[in-house]
Amino acid sequence: MTSVTISLNSIEKVKQFVNLISKYDGDFDLTSGRYVIDAKSIMGIFSLDLSKPLKLDIYSDQTASVLMMHLKEFVV
Structure with a gap:
């Protein structure tokens, strides 16, 4: 993870x-x-406090390595 x-x-x-x-x-x-x-639920995301940073958990290490390149604009 x-x-x-x-x-x-x-x-x-x-x-x-x-x-x-x-x-x-x-x-x-x-x-x-x-x-x-x-994290794929747009309604779920809007139920959170978006003024604070969120922790994203990625449960597949293979997916994580590829996805991290595309998440740069969201990473704090």
Whole structure:
């Protein structure tokens, strides 16, 4: 498992993030405080406090290595 801290502080960034991560197979979770949601769920993301950084958990190491190159604009 790979974890990275990201920021999704605008509606446009949330849309871009969900479109990007939906292209990959596997499980992805976003954590904010004690709340954990599916990172592919746009409704779930909007239920979180987006003013604070979020922790993204990527459960496939093969996917993580490729995905990390595309997540640069979101990484804090």
